[in-house]
Amino acid sequence: MTAVSLNAVEKSFGSAKVVKSINLSVNQGEFFSLLGPSGCGKTTTLRMIAGLETPTSGDIMIRGVRMNTVPINRRPTNLIFQKHALFPHLNVFENVAFGLKLKSMKRAVIERKVGEMLEVVSLSGFEKRSVNELSGGQQQRVAIARALVNEPAVLLLDEPLGALDLKLQLRLQRELRRIQRSTGITFIYVTHNQSEALTMSDRLAVMNDGRVEQVGTPAEIYLKSATSFVASFIGRTNLIEGVVEVEADTARMTDGPIIAVLDEVERFQNGERTLLSLRPERIAINPAQKMDNAIDATVAEVEFLGSTILYRMRIADGRLLFVQALADSNPYAEGASVQLGWNRDVAIFIRSTSIAE
Numbered sequence: 001m002t003a004v005s006l007n008a009v010e011k012s013f014g015s016a017k018v019v020k021s022i023n024l025s026v027n028q029g030e031f032f033s034l035l036g037p038s039g040c041g042k043t044t045t046l047r048m049i050a051g052l053e054t055p056t057s058g059d060i061m062i063r064g065v066r067m068n069t070v071p072i073n074r075r076p077t078n079l080i081f082q083k084h085a086l087f088p089h090l091n092v093f094e095n096v097a098f099g100l101k102l103k104s105m106k107r108a109v110i111e112r113k114v115g116e117m118l119e120v121v122s123l124s125g126f127e128k129r130s131v132n133e134l135s136g137g138q139q140q141r142v143a144i145a146r147a148l149v150n151e152p153a154v155l156l157l158d159e160p161l162g163a164l165d166l167k168l169q170l171r172l173q174r175e176l177r178r179i180q181r182s183t184g185i186t187f188i189y190v191t192h193n194q195s196e197a198l199t200m201s202d203r204l205a206v207m208n209d210g211r212v213e214q215v216g217t218p219a220e221i222y223l224k225s226a227t228s229f230v231a232s233f234i235g236r237t238n239l240i241e242g243v244v245e246v247e248a249d250t251a252r253m254t255d256g257p258i259i260a261v262l263d264e265v266e267r268f269q270n271g272e273r274t275l276l277s278l279r280p281e282r283i284a285i286n287p288a289q290k291m292d293n294a295i296d297a298t299v300a301e302v303e304f305l306g307s308t309i310l311y312r313m314r315i316a317d318g319r320l321l322f323v324q325a326l327a328d329s330n331p332y333a334e335g336a337s338v339q340l341g342w343n344r345d346v347a348i349f350i351r352s353t354s355i356a357e
């Protein structure tokens with residue numbers, strides 16, 4: 001069942017169109033992320049779902065009901081921001097109970113619901129604490145409990161972990177995922193952090209300049225990037241663009257000194273221009289076995305990343321290729337001559353463009 005759908009939704013501020021005809025469909029119980037660089041329109045999209053902004057055109061539907069003119073407090077949604085607005089004069093229990101009290105629920109029911117929710121966010125026993133005596137991560141968990149206790153159909157989260165340190169971010173990412181699974185509530189999560197979106201989401205939409213470039217599972221987005229923007233925004237990649245030569249049952253593409261043997265030959269036509277994305281971790285350095293593709297290079301830069309090493313390898317035309325290898329106590333040194341290799345099936349086909357274009 002569809003929880004939220006956006007049909008041709010657009011938003012302009014004055015003459016600036018910041019959301020450009022977005023179509024999206026988020027399933028019930030799904031952890032769905034909107035991922036993209038700063039200013040691409042993620043927050044505006046989320047605010048339109050929440051009811052804080054009105055679309056200039058198009059429809060926003062929640063559980064099949066058109067929401068465009070429904071005020072924020074009548075929507076089955078709750079919103080959590082990076083800067084949680086807890087009530088500083090209330091303790092943890094009272095903060096979480098706030099919305100339930102507004103609904104005039106019985107004391108016993110409120111106590112049960114708040115207790116359950118504090119358990120979900122691992123804050124049982126903190127009921128009487130002032131929220132000022134909590135760490136940033138604990139405060140954010142109170143904000144999450146306060147939003148969830150109202151049992152929204154959809155929880156909207158706008159970079160909720162952005163203000164926390166990296167270690168806490170990683171812990172709360174796992175916790176948020178667990179909370180989402182255990183409650184079954186649909187989460188729509190805005191972030192500009194690729195690894196966060198890839199780890200947490202069932203599916204995500206990658207946005208760029210007010211548009212959705214691709215919707216898919218984390219694996220689809222990473223391994224089958226549909227556009228060069230998606231391929232280079234999600235981690236690093238090498239984009240290879242050249243002219244295809246088909247001969248009998250093999251196809252090759254030439255891009256300067258790179259001669260790439262192509263997979264799925266039937267996809268290509270002689271003379272067409274094609275763009276491929278080749279992930280750095282898919283390229284082998286001095287491979288022991290013969291691979292479909294080989295090219296000579298010189299190590300230009302070595303960057304130690306902990307579990308892996310990122311090399312920048314210079315090829316004959318002076319271009320640099322990213323190559324990522326498992327960390328090794330004896331890495332290749334700058335200036336070393338190496339051979340790079342990859343098999344044809346690891347390059348992601350992005351698009352073909354006719355030569356005339």
Ligand code: ATP
Nearest residue numbers: 013018036037038039040041042043044045191192
């Ligand atoms: P970030 O990750 O930096 O929050 P974002 O992808 O969430 O970025 P939005 O906040 O949706 O981007 O903003 C998209 C564009 O719309 C930006 O260029 C922003 O300056 C503009 N914008 C947002 N709100 C308004 C507003 N109320 N009035 C005018 N322009 C706005």
